[in-house]
Amino acid sequence: MTTQVSPGAGPAPEPPVGEPRWLDADEQRAWRAWLYSTQLLNDRLDRELMRATGIPHAYYEILVQLSETPERQMRMSELADRCLSSRSRLSHAVSRLEERGWVRRQECAEDGRGLLAVLTDEGFAALEAAAPIHVEGVRTHLFDQLSPQQVTAMRDLGETLLRHLDPG
Amino acid sequence: MTTQVSPGAGPAPEPPVGEPRWLDADEQRAWRAWLYSTQLLNDRLDRELMRATGIPHAYYEILVQLSETPERQMRMSELADRCLSSRSRLSHAVSRLEERGWVRRQECAEDGRGLLAVLTDEGFAALEAAAPIHVEGVRTHLFDQLSPQQVTAMRDLGETLLRHLDPG
DNA sequence: AGAGCGTAGTTGAGCGCTTGACTATTCCGC
DNA sequence: GCGGAATAGTCAAGCGCTCAACTACGCTCT
Numbered sequence: 001m002t003t004q005v006s007p008g009a010g011p012a013p014e015p016p017v018g019e020p021r022w023l024d025a026d027e028q029r030a031w032r033a034w035l036y037s038t039q040l041l042n043d044r045l046d047r048e049l050m051r052a053t054g055i056p057h058a059y060y061e062i063l064v065q066l067s068e069t070p071e072r073q074m075r076m077s078e079l080a081d082r083c084l085s086s087r088s089r090l091s092h093a094v095s096r097l098e099e100r101g102w103v104r105r106q107e108c109a110e111d112g113r114g115l116l117a118v119l120t121d122e123g124f125a126a127l128e129a130a131a132p133i134h135v136e137g138v139r140t141h142l143f144d145q146l147s148p149q150q151v152t153a154m155r156d157l158g159e160t161l162l163r164h165l166d167p168g
Numbered sequence: 169m170t171t172q173v174s175p176g177a178g179p180a181p182e183p184p185v186g187e188p189r190w191l192d193a194d195e196q197r198a199w200r201a202w203l204y205s206t207q208l209l210n211d212r213l214d215r216e217l218m219r220a221t222g223i224p225h226a227y228y229e230i231l232v233q234l235s236e237t238p239e240r241q242m243r244m245s246e247l248a249d250r251c252l253s254s255r256s257r258l259s260h261a262v263s264r265l266e267e268r269g270w271v272r273r274q275e276c277a278e279d280g281r282g283l284l285a286v287l288t289d290e291g292f293a294a295l296e297a298a299a300p301i302h303v304e305g306v307r308t309h310l311f312d313q314l315s316p317q318q319v320t321a322m323r324d325l326g327e328t329l330l331r332h333l334d335p336g
Numbered sequence: 337a338g339a340g341c342g343t344a345g346t347t348g349a350g351c352g353c354t355t356g357a358c359t360a361t362t363c364c365g366c
Numbered sequence: 367g368c369g370g371a372a373t374a375g376t377c378a379a380g381c382g383c384t385c386a387a388c389t390a391c392g393c394t395c396t
Contacts, residue, residue, distance in 0.1 A: 020300035033326025132188035158201025
């Protein structure tokens with residue numbers, strides 16, 4: 001779906017330097033399968049979670065990150081990093097979560113510039129309500145479809161790519 | 169990142185019916201690696217394409233789909249399906265591509281309700297300019313990072329999930 | 337023929353994200 | 367301790383997407 005414009009495939013004839021390294025037929029197929037499946041899976045999980053709980057997946061992740069911290073609070077920047085989110089995006093998101101009463105901002109003692117995002121009890125309750133929905137989606141659309149070997153391969157793939165994409 | 173609220177892991181103690189089937193530690197790890205890596209990869213490819221060409225990946229896909237058709241034209245609905253897009257989304261997107269002069273709408277002879285999206289020469293040129301950027305991104309961030317076995321595993325995973333998610 | 341239903345596509349409101357500019361605070365070197 | 371760079375976070379404009387309502391056409395049954 002996404003790559004070829006020019007030459008039809010063929011067994012990788014070593015393109016001259018500077019020429020695009022087009023995908024061959026097998027690579028195309030692998031790439032499209034990956035692209036479509038990830039897109040469909042994410043859409044599906046996000047949609048189901050949204051329908052059932054009104055929480056978009058991005059917000060759910062914020063709640064999860066906060067809940068996994070001892071004090072249920074975290075610096076805005078660290079939260080943004082963990083959610084693979086820009087600071088701006090996180091700032092907007094926390095504002096909306098604040099409106100729902102699920103998170104509040106609190107000044108940071110050690111750093112006058114900083115703020116802590118704190119998960120409220122209401123926020124934790126919302127997360128507890130949403131978690132079973134979400135895990136059920138992950139089960140039925142992902143793990144239930146895969147053999148143990150495929151799960152291993154998935155983890156291996158993910159971790160390999162992460163080493164390249166997110167060396168941090 | 170995303171699932172556990174409640175019990176810490178443990179070797180899958182067969183939850184009672186109705187209880188959430190929580191992920192164990194290995195599953196967590198696999199899930200997070202998958203989720204993060206797909207997110208980072210998509211963000212990266214989209215961003216690079218956008219920066220270099222001004223074309224978001226969703227629009228790029230529309231152009232690709234049209235270009236792969238014999239007449240460089242397709243019914244709106246079919247185009248939406250192939251782009252994993254809602255009709256509404258596609259309609260908006262085609263409107264914007266029309267403003268750029270890359271696509272035009274054309275009445276459909278056989279069905280008075282229908283429209284054809286037609287790729288213009290300018291649109292094709294834009295696609296030809298963008299394709300090398302995109303394929304280079306897919307190479308460097310995906311295929312260059314993976315062994316041949318991993319590529320095979322990736323295709324297998326993708327296709328397995330597609331059979332479940334998109335049985336069409 | 338025309339009532340009713342299904343299909344094709346569009347539209348507008350509202351939300352979330354991105355970008356880039358902005359404020360406020362801290363850190364660092366002199 | 368003071369001036370400048372770096373860091374933390376916010377905000378506004380603009381774009382893209384979703385949802386639900388809407389128009390228009392085709393199909394079928396009577």
